[in-house]
Amino acid sequence: MFAALFVFALGVQAQKATVIINADQGEHTINKNIYGHFAEHLGRCIYDGIYVGDSSAIPNTEGVRTDIIDALIELKVPVLRWPGGCFADTYHWMDGIGDRADRPSIVNQWWGGTTEDNSFGTHDFLNLCERINAEPYLAGNVGSGQVKELADWVQYVNHTGGSPMSDLRIEHGRTEPWNVKYWGVGNEMWGCGGNMAPEFYANLFRQYSTFMTDWSNSDGLYRIASGANGADYNWTEVLMRDIPKPLIQGVALHSYSVIDWGKKGPAKDFSEELYFATMKSALFMEELVTKHIAIMDKYDPEQKVDLIVDEWGGWYDAPESQTMGVLYQQNTMRDAMIAGATLNIFNNHADRIKMANLAQIVNVLQAVILTNEEKLVLTPTYHVMRMYNVHQDATLLPMELTTADYEYKGEKLPAVSGSASVDSEGVMHISLVNIDSKESQAVSLKLLGTNSKKMSGEILASDKLQDYNSFENGTVISPKSFKGFKKKGDEWTVTLPPFSVVVLEVK
Known part of the structure; x- marks a missing residue:
C-alpha cells in the first residue's frame, strides 16, 4: 500500500x-547519549518486559530476554537510565542485591501499588548495560533515602576493592567494579521526589553531591540535578544560581508531548485534531530548550554544565481495561513523527544538550519495544531511532x-x-x-x-x-x-x- x-x-x-x-x-559533536533510553519499575517495563527470570521458557540471559538484548544492540543504545522516574525516590538499592530468595519485597507506591520481589536489581541492570554496550545512568534516592545510602551505592559499584561496599559486591559475585559515570541526584524533586521548593532542593543537591566520592572514573562522576518540569524556568534559574559548578555536571529537563494532562486522548484511534495538538506539544520542545539554555548560559557562559532531557516522549490515556500505573500504549506513525522531530531539535542544540532519555524502553509510554508473552514487536519509534543512530558522535552541520x-x-x-x-x-x-x-x-x-x-x-x-x-x-x-x-x-x-x-x- x-x-x-x-x-x-x-x-x-x-x-x-x-x-x-x-x-x-561543522563545530559541535552530536553526543551519542542524545539517543539514550529510560527503564523504570513501572507497569511491564522491567518485570514481564525486560526481565522474565532465568527459569522462563522465553530465551533469556540471566533472566533478561535475549531478543530484547539483540534488539537493543541493533539500536545502539548509548545510555540507559534506571530505576526511575518516581520509583527511584522510593527505591533502596540494598534491597536488590544478594541472594534473590533473601531479598525483601516492596510495594510500588507510585505505579499501581503492585508488589515487587526485587529480583531485578543493581547487578542485573549493570550487567544488561554491559551486554548492550550502553553506559548506565543510575538515579539515586534523595526523596526518601539518605546521603550515606547514595554514597554507599557509588562505592558498591565503583570501588575496586578493600572497602566495605566493594567487599560486599565481591561477595555477591562481581569482582571488578562497573565504573558507573552518570548519576541522577534525585528525580522530579518538584513533584513525586518530595514536592520541594527549588531552593531547598539546591541545598540538598549540594549536600548529596559532596559525599558522592568518585572511585574509578578518571574524569570524575557526572552528577545530574533533578531539573525543571517543562516551562518552569525559575527552577533552572535557582539550580544554576545556587549550586557551585564543581558539584554539578548536568541539569535535567522533563517534557512530554501531552495535549491535556486531564484528557490526553487515545494512543490509537485519534483524530487529526488530536494529532495536530500532539505535534504542537512536541514541537514546543524547541522553545523549552532554547529558554532553559539561555538561563544556563547566564550563569555558566563557559558551558560547563550540560542540559539533560532525561524524560521525553508521547503520553496518552490508557484504555479503561488497563490497570492503574501500567502506562502501556500502542505506538503509531504519530509517535514516529514525535521521535523524528524531537531528535532533530536535540541534534540542532548539540552544543548544550548532551543526553536525552526516551520514556520508556519497553512496554511503557513511547516504547521502542512491546512484548506479549513470548512475542516481541519493534515499534515505529524503534525504527526512527535506529535510522537516526548514524548521527551518534558525528559532527553537527x-x-x-x-x-x-x-x-x-x-x-x-x-x-x-x-x-x-x-x-x-x-x-x-x-x-x-x-x-x-x-x-x-x-x-x-x-x-x-x-x-x-x-x-x-x-x-x-x-x-x-x-x-x-x-x-x-x-x-x-x-x-x-x-x-x-x-x-x-x-x-x-x-x-x-x-x-x-x-x-x-x-x-
Missing part, C-alpha cells in the same frame, strides 16, 4: 521547502531551513524539520521529517562546501497516521529504501510524503 502512496505523492504538486547545509562548517506550514483549523506548524551531520569517515547524513498529515513536501536541498555526489536514503512511512505494528503483523511499518530524490546541477530535490521520516546518506 505505501509504495502506491509514495508514487502518488511524487506525481502531485508538493508544498515547497528549502534546506541549505554548510558541509564544511549548520542547516538553514525554510518550510511551508502544516495547517489545521487556522493554526499552523512548520511542516518540515531537519538536522544534518558528518561522521568520522566523511559521510554526511541528513534527517528530514514531514509532519503534514495530507501534503507532500518538495525540499530543495543545497549542499555547500562539499564535492559529494552520491545519495541514498531510507524512509519510514505508512498509509495512515493511526497505523502501528501489532503482534500479529509486526512489519506494517518498517524502513524502506528511499528513491524520492533527483539532482539538477548543484541542487537536489527531495520529495517527502505526508507524515514521513527520511534519512539521507551523501558520499
Whole structure:
C-alpha cells in the first residue's frame, strides 16, 4: 500500500521547502547519549518486559530476554537510565542485591501499588548495560533515602576493592567494579521526589553531591540535578544560581508531548485534531530548550554544565481495561513523527544538550519495544531511532531551513524539520521529517562546501497516521529504501510524503 502512496505523492504538486547545509562548517559533536533510553519499575517495563527470570521458557540471559538484548544492540543504545522516574525516590538499592530468595519485597507506591520481589536489581541492570554496550545512568534516592545510602551505592559499584561496599559486591559475585559515570541526584524533586521548593532542593543537591566520592572514573562522576518540569524556568534559574559548578555536571529537563494532562486522548484511534495538538506539544520542545539554555548560559557562559532531557516522549490515556500505573500504549506513525522531530531539535542544540532519555524502553509510554508473552514487536519509534543512530558522535552541520506550514483549523506548524551531520569517515547524513498529515513536501536541498555526489536514503512511512505494528503483523511499518530524490546541477530535490521520516546518506 505505501509504495502506491509514495508514487502518488511524487506525481502531485508538493508544498515547497528549502534546506541549505554548510558541509564544511561543522563545530559541535552530536553526543551519542542524545539517543539514550529510560527503564523504570513501572507497569511491564522491567518485570514481564525486560526481565522474565532465568527459569522462563522465553530465551533469556540471566533472566533478561535475549531478543530484547539483540534488539537493543541493533539500536545502539548509548545510555540507559534506571530505576526511575518516581520509583527511584522510593527505591533502596540494598534491597536488590544478594541472594534473590533473601531479598525483601516492596510495594510500588507510585505505579499501581503492585508488589515487587526485587529480583531485578543493581547487578542485573549493570550487567544488561554491559551486554548492550550502553553506559548506565543510575538515579539515586534523595526523596526518601539518605546521603550515606547514595554514597554507599557509588562505592558498591565503583570501588575496586578493600572497602566495605566493594567487599560486599565481591561477595555477591562481581569482582571488578562497573565504573558507573552518570548519576541522577534525585528525580522530579518538584513533584513525586518530595514536592520541594527549588531552593531547598539546591541545598540538598549540594549536600548529596559532596559525599558522592568518585572511585574509578578518571574524569570524575557526572552528577545530574533533578531539573525543571517543562516551562518552569525559575527552577533552572535557582539550580544554576545556587549550586557551585564543581558539584554539578548536568541539569535535567522533563517534557512530554501531552495535549491535556486531564484528557490526553487515545494512543490509537485519534483524530487529526488530536494529532495536530500532539505535534504542537512536541514541537514546543524547541522553545523549552532554547529558554532553559539561555538561563544556563547566564550563569555558566563557559558551558560547563550540560542540559539533560532525561524524560521525553508521547503520553496518552490508557484504555479503561488497563490497570492503574501500567502506562502501556500502542505506538503509531504519530509517535514516529514525535521521535523524528524531537531528535532533530536535540541534534540542532548539540552544543548544550548532551543526553536525552526516551520514556520508556519497553512496554511503557513511547516504547521502542512491546512484548506479549513470548512475542516481541519493534515499534515505529524503534525504527526512527535506529535510522537516526548514524548521527551518534558525528559532527553537527549548520542547516538553514525554510518550510511551508502544516495547517489545521487556522493554526499552523512548520511542516518540515531537519538536522544534518558528518561522521568520522566523511559521510554526511541528513534527517528530514514531514509532519503534514495530507501534503507532500518538495525540499530543495543545497549542499555547500562539499564535492559529494552520491545519495541514498531510507524512509519510514505508512498509509495512515493511526497505523502501528501489532503482534500479529509486526512489519506494517518498517524502513524502506528511499528513491524520492533527483539532482539538477548543484541542487537536489527531495520529495517527502505526508507524515514521513527520511534519512539521507551523501558520499
